[in-house]
Amino acid sequence: MTNKSFSEITHPIEDELSKFSELFKQSLKSKVTLLELVTRYILKQKGKKIRPILVLLSSDLCGGISERSYRGATLVELLHTATLVHDDVVDNAETRRNFPSINAVWKNKIAVLMGDYLLARGLMLAVDGNDFDFLRVITNTVKRMSEGELLQISKTRKLDIDEETYFRIISDKTASLLSTCCEIGARASTDDEKKITAIKEFGENLGIAFQIRDDILDFIGTKNIFGKSLGADIKEKKITLPLIYALKNAPQEESKKIINLLKSKERKTKVDVVIKFVKMYEGIKYSEKVALEYSNTALSKLEQFQISESRLSLESLVSFVVERKN
DSSP states (O other), X not given: OOOOOHHXXXXXXXXXXXXXXXXXXXXXXXXXXHHHHHHHHHHHSOOOOHHHHHHHHHHHHHTOOOHHHHHHHHHHHHHHHHHHHXXXXXXXXXXXXXXXXXXXXXXXXXXXXXXXXXHHHHHHHHHHTTOHHHHHHHHHHHHHHHHHHHHHHHHHHHTOOOHHHHHHHHIIIIIHHHHHHHHHHHXXXXXXXHHHHHHHHHHHHHHHHHHHHHHHHHHHOSBOTTOOBTTHHHHTTOOOHHHHHHHHHSOHHHHHHHHHHHHSGGXXXXXXXXXXXXXXXXXXXXHHHHXXXXXXXXXXXXXXXXXXXHHHHHHHHHHHHHHOOO
């Protein structure tokens, strides 16, 4: 398969993406001046829109893009934006996509309320459109994302994350939302449960490959897709797959030293020591192999669909995610 650029991937739904952007902007409108100010600030921060793209491509693949597809895309983007705003509060983050974060500009109280507002707008959009099947899917996703985040926090404190726990965390925290995007896109255009399950599983596997790649980039990238600097996870004591594998395969004494380093304040100045350790004990190589396995599983889920522009775009998106360098 030839690798496509991101603009080539989105080309089949270019017009639909423009329409989505307009609807998303409309969904943020409020008569409260402060809310208008913050939402305008949010709209300036242009991300890649991977989640609405997944909704629209999945919808197109399963039967065609409808008004319901646009509502689904807007719903997931509102939810995603709400979680980013709340995450920045939880992480005390000062920037988001090279902009000062909302909590940095307006403080935590406004940021938390803003996140709540975005989530409520999404839920109201689904209620007004009688999209109760979307609501069932999305509320379960919010539950899973919260559970994943809380499990990660509790495990980070004790530094006792094994592979099984890691996959549980990333499945709930990251893959659940990508899986939901694909499922909502499919439900917007078909009742065929076989198709819905296939595209949902595509999203889950893509999400896991996406997160593993992101975790690899923390050790080898310059800045990853979320704009974090190299070694950000190490500074925050987040134990991810490359480190889990290296800790398991290194001599016990060396692993112990690394764990003690992570527990100490020194980890913030000795990021390079941890990176060198992970590379030496093949944590990167192993994680790349696992990411590839998940991406191949994702691709296999598309095999039951006829070849079309949207299927080819979804296939290219898998390559884009696994091979991206930032």
